[in-house]
Every structure is written in structure tokens, then in C-alpha cells.
Amino acid sequence: MFIVDRRLNPGSKSLENRQRFLRRAKALVQGAVKKTSEGRDIKDVLEGGEVSIPLDGMHEPRFRREGGTRDRVIPGNKKFVEGDILPRSGEGRGKASEPGEGDGEDDFRFVLSRDEFVDLFLDDLELPDLAKRKLADAESEGLQRAGYSTSGSPANISVSRTVQLAMARRIALRRPRPETIAQLEAELAECHDEARRAELEAEIEAMKAKSRRIPFIDPIDIRFRRFETVPKPVAQAVMFCLMDVSGSMSEHMKDLAKRFYMLLYVFLTRRYRHVEIVFIRHTDRAEEVDEDTFFHGPASGGTMVSSALQAMHDIVRSRFRPSDWNIYAAQASDGDNSISDSAVTGRLLTEMILPVSQFFAYLEVGEAGGGTFDMPDSSLWTLYQRLRADGAPLSMRKVSDRSEIFPVFHDLFQRRRNQEKAAP
């Protein structure tokens, strides 16, 4: 008898089968994922979990029979005698259902892991390429191995390659091996025949001369590891959350903004290795705060959007060099802004912020119940729309209900962007 411990074997043998299944069911699963995520709270929207897809298309058909006369023997008779007629439904429970098959499998339910879920959820989205023109020089350079070269710094000598070439050369040129010489010398020491001695001496001399002529390692053998510089895309991003926290912003509006920020965050974390978040809240003056204060801290005052943009600009200048960081910004506001501030805001945005940002989204949040189409164009909206008309790469949407966040987000990051189309 053998006992084999298989527990340490690599698990997930059926992982590949699972992936095949997901690939095959991709469209269905994706639909299910979208549907599931709508009903969920933002925090666990990307937690993975159970989805159910219609079995159609995933069904494995077999020839199977149904109907007809059935005969069945079952246990547990308590009161029946031969010849009794039992009603078809209800207590008799005569009608036997085919085990295993039937209506139980109309929907196929299974669990997706968090990664699978997020992948499917964000699958048809991609980063906006708004600021590509900036990106060209925003790349840093990295080194990458690129074969061998005959020149280089001593630190980069490739020993194995050098020795390999030297050996090839020695063999090709028939350099005598030290062992051969040692062997002949030993023979010489033993030998007493004069003629043979002279012969051996000559041979040894010739060999020694040859090995002096053919060095063990020659400069032409030496190889250096070669490196090339390749442009590397910046793998870190910073995300600025700008929000108006003046008295006119209700809890509901903040909630909408928060949802949008979180989606953006999850999205960015999947694209960049390192993502930082900066929270800037503003009334008539702006300050950088932590997340909790950002969403829950009380504040009051007027509204000056330019203060937030100025703060963002300062922070970018002091901490996030645009050549090292991909900068994303999302601004949420109910659209109020003091009239006198418009010109400053417009100038700051077009001259300072947009040129260094990859993406700037403006989300105008409305009160619950008010449809987006009822929202009159606010002062900020009008201003941004004018900037956009002048060619500023801005994305803007209006949102008044939780359920609109996902569609809006999807809309903004859709693979085939129709960004420049006028916002609703």
C-alpha cells in the first residue's frame, strides 16, 4: 500500500477550466456583473461574490425523455392499498420529477473572485488619452538588458560569456592543455634515452611557446553586458478629489461625489502601480484635508472654485512633478460659484491645471429626485461648457441619483470615447 500526500500539490487544477468557462460565458457574466453591481453599496461593489447567469448557451444538451407513462416504486407507504387513486398534486406527491434535471437550473449561480469581478467590471473601460501630448515627455527612462557588446565598463563584464568565448578560441587554435605539458615533463624526468630526451624537450618547448602565444584569455574574448535605455511609462498616479463643501452641498450630493471618487480610485489602482489621493475641499478658501474630514467635516462659507484649483496647483508644484506623476482630477460641486470668480477659475484651469493633468472630470451633483434634465445650467457648468467649446479637454456630467453613477462612469471611460460630444 502506498500513501501519497497530495495536499502540497499545486492547487486549482481546474483553474484553467474555470477560465475557459468564464471566457465562454464572458458576455453573459459581464451583464450579470453590471446588474449585480447596481444593487450594491459602493464599498462592496468590487468585492466579488455570487452572480447568476442564464444557463442558455452554457447548457450542455443531452437526449433526455419526458412525459409518457411513468412507473415508480417508492418507500414509506402508510395508508395506501392496491387500486387507490391519488390526486396528481397535493399530498400524495405521486408526480415524480426527474432527478437532477428540470427547472432547478434555469439560472446558473456561481461565485466570482474579487479579481475576476473587477476585471469583468472594468473590462470595457480604458484610460482617457486626453493629455497624451504631455505624456510624451512625461515618460522616464529605464534600463533594459540588450545582449552583449565588446566595449563597456569593467563592472559590466559578463564572465560566463567571456570564458565561453575564450574556451572556444583556445580549442579552435589548439592551445596545448597544461595537463599535456605536465605529462610530457613527467615523461622527460623518467626518460634516460638521450635522443628521446632531446625530442621531448623540443616538443615541450614548442608547446610552451605556443601556449604563450595563445593566451588563456585574450582581450578579444571579453564581452560586456549591454544595456539600452527604454522609455518607461510612469507607473504612479495621483488623484485629486476636489469638492465644494459649502452649505449648499447636502449629504446626498457628497455621497454621489464619494461614489464617483471611489470608482475612479479602483479604476486607477488597476492601471497604475501606485496611486495617491489628495483631498481638497473648498468653500471660499481651500484646504487639503484627510478623507474623513473631506466627507464628514463641517464647513461653511461662500464658494470660490478658484481657491481649490489654486491649492491643487500649489500641491502639484511642490509635491507631484508632472513628469513623474500621472495627474488625475475629479471635481464635484453643486455648480454654485461667485460670479466674480469665473474669470480666475477659467484662467487657472486652462493655463495651470489642464496642461499638467491626464484627465479632469467635473461632476455636477444634484438633489435626489430631481432628474438631470431638470437641472438648470449652473454658473460653473456654463463656464466649463464655454471652456470646452474653446477646446479645453474637460469631461463633465450631471448626476442626481445613485444609480446614475455607474453609467456616467462607464460613459466617461468607455473604450470608444465620444468625449467631445456635448454632455446631456
Next chain:
Amino acid sequence: MTASTEYLFEGADWDFPKLQRIHDACEEIARTELGLDVYPNQIEIITAEQMLDAYSSAGMPLFYKHWSFGKHFAHHEAFYRKGLRGLAYEIVINSSPCISYLMEENTATMQTLVIAHAAFGHNHFFKNNYLFRQWTDAEGILDYLDFAKTYVAQCEERYGRLAVEVTLDAAHALMSHGIDRYPGKKSLDLRVEEKRAEERRAHEQSMFNDLWRTVPTGPVKSAELLSTERRRKLLGLPQENILYFLEKVAPRLQPWQRELLRIVRHIAQYFYPQSQTKVMNEGTATYVHYRIMTRLHEQGRLSDGNFLEFLQSHTNVVFQPDFDDPRFSDFNPYALGFAMMQDIERIVSNPDDEDREWFPDIAGKGHVMAVLRDIWANYRDESFISQFLSPRLMRSWRMFHLHDDPQETAGIKVDAIHDARGYRRIRRELARQYDVGYLDPNIEVIDVDLAGDRRLMLRHVVVKGAQLNETDARRVLQHLADLWTYDVSLVEVDARDNVLKEYVVSPRALAVAA
């Protein structure tokens, strides 16, 4: 045998030396007292996740890749995670050496139970039952599965994953009709099979010469020359093994597609005996583990506490809910099998007059194990039940027979109950429930219209008015048509040859282009 006073183990923990001791103790009882004859055992310890893996590929340790296994895995996993369904304690594979998978979570008692159940009960049954001897090749199955896995992977590399998937989908749909139900000329040897496939491929490659393609072939014999009779004979018609028929005759399949059909067909054939012996197989294993565990306890090698733990899981396994119980689904093969084995034990050792009348051949024969071993070797579920279901068991289980005729508006008729008039009828009906001839629809290839549009004609002989589910039937026929690449028709006829329904399906464009 001297009763050892030492316990095999104490408490719930086990380790490998203990497993070895347990196995040896079980083996001693199995060989000397029960006279079992088993393949060498190989016991493998696996985790819950690996158990799920094994579930999704029909319990086989290595299987080719296909999305449907991923689907089953996802399905099982969802249930398992929610705690709706436990996992089996073991899976055992009909191979030599006989591989039993044991879950690491099992307690020492459970491991003992599982070793007795799988490594001796099932193992003996696999090695001795005539169906397994006739239809399966325990020595070769693992090698063959390995070959199948590699072959499918190679095909995917050469011909693309999609093409392989389409072929396998179609083959799986027809899997239940890829079985030879009657013993052929030679027994199955999977190793030879594997070698043959390799040689054929190598030969093709070495003999390839593009010139042959350009050589004109002789004038084709006109179809009229071949009489219908002769044609049918040449094609081996009628043929109920549809996969076999396609593999040999389908006009436009690539050689690798035929090989894939062959693989699926062989695997279906390998599982064929298992579906016919559920009750017997589980009954044997349960009876064996019960005997071994009881004996271990009598010998003082199993403590009272551990024995109680065993009894508790044993009772769960052989629990049979009544028909009006919400948990009822059908006969529990463990319960029915175990009850019948115990009943036979009683009849052989301590019969009453009724038993003498019903079972004159075995009643009072005295040697329980000899009788049981003979039964285990020579019966399948259907014949086992129709021979050995005793009136006493029917009474104690209070079995009754329902006859449900859709034409009868009044309701379902109780046709027989456990009384003198009903015993034989109940036994006959129950045996029929386990008869593969009734379980699978009887579908045959009857003809091919070679002279005309090459339509493949199938016939389903409807039994007791049960016709095919239309949606499924159309889908399966679609797969069939894709493989055949011409139209396929299926007629459903009743016993008097009246046509009840006719399907005609044309191949999809994708398959034709392929």
C-alpha cells in the same frame, strides 16, 4: 487471530504511520475474514479544494481541459461555500493500483471508515464484478487519460482551441450514445489503443506525399451498384453507438476529430458499468465497511467513542427518507444496497419459511461471504434486485408501486403494495428502474441517404410514450449535424411504428466551412 488490546488510534488526529496501521488492520480482516480480493491500494490525501477539482472532472485525477468542467467546478464551489452541500469523504477510482482520495479534514475514525469502504469495498467490487471486468481496463485507464489529456492539448496547439472545443462539445452531447452495450469481439485494452493512435499518426506523417493528392482516382462506383442491404451492412447499420458511427463513417471529419470522438467514447464506455451498479457498488462498500468496523471494535482496536462516531456517520449514510419526507428524492443507493446485503446475510445464515420458498438457492447455505462474493461478481443492479429483493425487505420499507398515466385524469394509481399480490410486481418494477435499457432513450442510426443528399437518419423508439425533450433534442441534433456536415433527421416512432414526431436539422455554416 489473537485479539489485540491496543487501539489503532485514539482521539481524532491521524498521521501517516497511523493510516498505515489502519490500512493493515483493515486488510487483515478483509482478506482473512471476508475473503476479499483487491487491487493494490494507493491512498492519497487531498484538500477540500482538490476534492472540488476532482468533482468537476468526474473524479478522475487527470482529465483534458474543457470549459464544462470549469462550469461544474464553479457550480459545486458555490454550493460548498454556502455550506449547502458537504463534500464526499472520499473518491475512489477504478484503476490498478486502486486510488482512493481521502480528505485531510476527516477524523481518524472517518479515515478508517473510508479506507474500509473505498480501499476494500469498492476495490473488491471493481476487481471482481463481471461488468467492470468486461468493460473497463483498470490497468490502462490512468495511462489512457494521460494520453487523452496530452492529445487534446496537442490538438489545441495545432488546430486551434475553438475547433477542438466545438468538436468536444458535440462529442459530449452525444456521450451517452457512445457506448457499446454488447460485448464486442475483443476486450478493451487502452494501452494498445493509445499506442495504436500514436503509430497511426506517425505513419501518416512519414508517408505524407503531396503527389498522391494529384493522382486521379478511378471512376466512382455508382450508388445503384450497392444495394441498400449491402450498404447498410457495410456501414454496420443499424448502429446505436452514434459516436462510433461518426468516428468511422462521417464523411468530412479530420483524423484528429475522429480521435477526439474516440477518446470521449472510450471514457463514456469506462463509466458505463458504474451507472449500472450504483446500488450494488455502494451496497458492497457499505456492507464491507460495516463488517470491518464492527470487527475492529470487537477486537478492541477501536475505542467505544470512536465506534459511536462511526455509527453516527454510518447511520447518516444509510438513511432512507420516506416518500412524503421533504428530503426524499429517490432510493438512496447506499441504504438500499446495504439493506439488501444484510438481508441476504440473514437469509443465508438464518432463514425462515418464506425465505426458503423465495430463495431456495441460498437460504440456509450457511456461508455468508461465499454467497455474497458470488453475487458481487455476477450481478448488476437490475438483475440483483430482481433476484434478491426479499418480501421481508419490501414489507419493512413499505414499498409501493405508482402508475402514472397522463391519460388518466383521476390521478395516479397505486398499482401494487407490499402484500402477497404485490411482491413480484414491485420487485419487477424496481428492477426496471435500474435497467439501463430503460434509462437511456433507445436511439439508433438507421440509414444514410448516400444516393441523395447524404442525410443521416436516426430513429428513436419511444417506450411508454416518453418522447424526447424538444429543446435539448434539437441542440444535440445540431451538434450531430455539425459533425456529420449534412442534414440529420430523427424520427420518433412508437412500438407500432407510427411516427410521432420528426426532426430535421442542417449543419451550421461554421462547421461546413471548417
